[in-house]
Amino acid sequence: MVGGRPSLGDPARGNGEIRVPGAPGTAYAAPVLIGHYTDAHGYRPPQEFIDAVMAVDLDAWAAAEVPFSWVPADADRI
Secondary structure: OEOOEOOOOOOOOOOOEEEEEOOOOOEEEEEOOHHHHHHHHOOOOOHHHHHHHHHOOHHHHHHOOOOOOOOOOOOOOO
């Protein structure tokens, strides 16, 4: 592992999902290994998902008590 990120040769592990807010009433879900799938296997998510990820205001998310209505209040933020 390099800098907290898996390096080449490290086995990919994960069993959860990330959720990304989209347009009002829309949320996207992806496996936590989506980075691995894109890096190691050339997967390209749909452009709508990429746009939604790039539009997230990380500062606002980190500062919010409950960032998005579909995230449980007791969820761990990593």
